[in-house]
Amino acid sequence: MHITRGATLTELLVATTIMLIVSLQASTYSSQLAQAVMKFEHRIKLEDELRALQFVLTENIKSTDFAAYDHVQPVAFSSVTLPPKPTLTISQFGSEATNSCVLFAYDKNESGVIEASASEQFGYRLRSKAIEYRVKGKACEVTGWHDITDTRSTLITRLRFTITQASSWGTLLEVTIDAQDATYTDIAQTKTFTIGLVNVQA
Template identity: 35%
Template sequence: MLRRNGFTLVELMLSVAIGAAFLTSAITFMLTLGHSMYQIQQQLTLESELRLLTQTLTLQLSRAGYVARYHDTSTLVNQLALNGTLANIHVGHHPNAPQHSCVLFAYDKNKDGAISLASPSEHFGFRLNNKALEFRVAGKSCEASGWHDITDTRKTYVSAFEIKPKQAGQPAWVVTLTLQSAQQAGLTSSRTFLISATNAHPS
């Protein structure tokens, strides 16, 4: 007796079920892989921004108190006294931010032998405010509005920025900076680093 070619209904349903299971597994794997790749990309972006901010803070703060060699001896004493005051690093905070989350400093940017009181371009600062790291504008105080955001809160939250002297009387500062992804909950990156400012001292 000849056997009919083809599949029975049970065999066909079983084949479809196995195929669907394989397809579901493949889709699940691809979705998981895609999510993992997205998380890795977000983490790398966070690490890159943290590294850039660390470099910026280190570069700027290490210049605090710098004054180029001064040649006009007729006003040298007064200028040195003034520069000594402006060479201080002031630490404070915005009213809505934690203690030690704002730093103000100055240096002789144009190398004319003086830190100018009248020139905002020689007065610098960084602070934490509303989950952003901000840059000082026009010589404003830690409490004033009008600072410029240097991080984008649509992408990154700054959850911590703290600066403290390493030890009393030493020109070194311990800075802690923590970033959090605004697009991926739970992704954070933090760094504590030392900045030497040999021309400046705490106020």
């Protein structure tokens, strides 16, 4: 006859300890997995945002009537031809990094003239780790621009505009954006791209 005896207190304590260890390991693994998945999602989101920024900046800046003189031939004075009026300038806001603001203009309504009104004056700049969009024709050093990135999710640590080549046909503008995830600051990306600007006087 087989007699089943009950578990001793020691056996129960050992079994309980083993279960606790297994549970803690499973919980730790689960937490690490969730953290890894979350960081992966933030990394993909940051990459998507940089791609979107590249598209928006390229589509707008490439429309610049570079070196246009209000769509009119340069004015001659005493046999000296005045240089075309620049419609793209690079500077910065306050103490932000050099070359972190670009202003440009183009004949949006195709009237034949680049108007002084804000509707044909555009720009992007870095300010307080956000990229801002120019409104009301304001200069780089003036406040009141609108954010197009959100510092609650993305920190823009560098925005740089550099003219890399210039010729009679126009110029090449190189744009560099360094971005960092606001939650996981070890997640960072850099996007560098070039925009071709055609000289309408060429």
